[in-house]
Each structure stands twice: as structure tokens, then as C-alpha cells.
Amino acid sequence: MDDEILVRNCLAGDRRAFAEIVSRYERPLYHVALRTLGNTEDARDATQNTFVKAWVNLGQFDQSRRLFSWLYRIALNESINRLRARRKQEPLDERLVDRGRAPEEDAEQHERRQQLELAMAQLSEANQEVLVLRHWMQLSYDEIADAIGIPPKTVKSRLFSARTRLGEVLRSMGVQAP
Numbered sequence: 258m259d260d261e262i263l264v265r266n267c268l269a270g271d272r273r274a275f276a277e278i279v280s281r282y283e284r285p286l287y288h289v290a291l292r293t294l295g296n297t298e299d300a301r302d303a304t305q306n307t308f309v310k311a312w313v314n315l316g317q318f319d320q321s322r323r324l325f326s327w328l329y330r331i332a333l334n335e336s337i338n339r340l341r342a343r344r345k346q347e348p349l350d351e352r353l354v355d356r357g358r359a360p361e362e363d364a365e366q367h368e369r370r371q372q373l374e375l376a377m378a379q380l381s382e383a384n385q386e387v388l389v390l391r392h393w394m395q396l397s398y399d400e401i402a403d404a405i406g407i408p409p410k411t412v413k414s415r416l417f418s419a420r421t422r423l424g425e426v427l428r429s430m431g432v433q434a435p
Contacts, residue, residue, distance in 0.1 A: 260278070260323070260324040260325075261320060263278050264278075264315065264320060264324060267312075267315055268315060268316060275315075278311075278324070278328075282324075282325060282328050283304060285329075286307055286308075286328060286329065286332040287300055287301065289329060289333060289336065289394070290303035290304050290307075290332055290335070290336045292394045292395065293340065293393075293394060294336050294339060300336075302339070303332065303336045304332065307328065307331045307332040307335050310331050310335070311327075323403065325403060326403055326404055326406050329403070329404045330405075369432075373427075376423055376426040376427045376430060379426050380419060380422055380423060384415065384418065384419035384422055384423070387401060387419050388420070388423065390404060390405075391416055398412045398413060398416075
């Protein structure tokens with residue numbers, strides 16, 4: 258049964274159709290959450306919340322789009338929100354954890370991370386999105402295209418533009434390539 262029929266059946270109240278959607282997409286969405294969060298428990302929770310939100314908001318789903326893209330977006334947003342919440346609750350300062358590196362190396366890495374975050378914040382949302390999906394989540398061009406609903410060639414073009422713009426912003430901040 259294709260996604261369009263499953264969605265229609267869900268909207269008509271068929272819970273088995275939604276169970277089929279969960280069965281079909283649970284694994285790939287779990288992997289999205291796991292790549293983003295790096296923690297199996299958080300990834301399971303994020304995946305479960307993704308399906309709860311999907312069930313509640315299914316009536317708002319634009320059926321002209323791919324179901325996976327919509328679910329992927331919910332999973333990604335859920336994962337990012339969990340990351341933000343986790344950062345707010347982290348009681349231990351990262352710099353206090355011994356990772357076998359010299360304090361200067363930790364300080365340099367922390368500074369580079371802050372510079373990158375500042376530079377990313379200056380990019381458009383579209384540029385941020387493709388950079389995160391490609392370089393942090395390590396998705397292929399085709400996976401990115403499916404997730405955000407654009408052709409793979411547009412993904413490549415957008416990535417090129419985003420990388421170029423990020424380089425410009427970093428250079429304007431005085432950041433030199435390592």
C-alpha cells in the first residue's frame with residue numbers, strides 16, 4: 258500500500274494504517290535522531306515523539322508532498338529541540354573533562370566551535386539547513402533532496418553557495434583555515 262492511501266486511511270480513523278507508517282519509517286527516523294543526538298535513549302524518545310506529533314498533526318499534512326519528507330522534518334526538529342534542551346541542562350562544564358588533550362587544545366577547539374556557530378548564525382536558514390544535513394548528519398545529496406523537497410542538483414548548488422558564504426563569513430571574522 259502506498260503512503261497516499263495509508264494517510265487517507267489514517268485520516269479516516271484506521272489505526273492499523275498508522276501502524277504501517279510507523280513500521281515503514283521508524284528505522285530511518287530513528288537513525289536521523291541518533292545521528293543528531295548521539296544517544297540511543299534520546300533517539301528512541303525523539304522517534305516516538307515524532308510519531309505522536311505526526312498522528313496529532315496528520316490532518317495538516319500536505320498530501321502533494323512526500324510523507325517521508327514531512328516525517329523527516331518532524332524528527333529533525335524534535336532532535337534539534339532535544340539538543341537545545343540538553344545543552345541548557347548540562348551541569349558539567351566541558352572544559353573540566355579530561356580528554357587527554359592539553360588545555361590549549363581544548364581552548365582552541367572551543368573557540369573554533371564558537372566561531373563556527375557565530376558564522377552559521379549569519380547564514381540564511383536554507384544554507385544552514387543543507388550544511389547541517391550534509392556535514393553534521395552526513396546525509397547523501399539524494400537524502401537531503403528527499404528531506405527538504407528539492408532536486409539533488411539544487412542540493413549541490415545550494416551546498417556550494419552555502420560553503421562559499423560560510424567561508425566568506427569566517428574570513429570576515431578573521432578566522433584562518435586550519
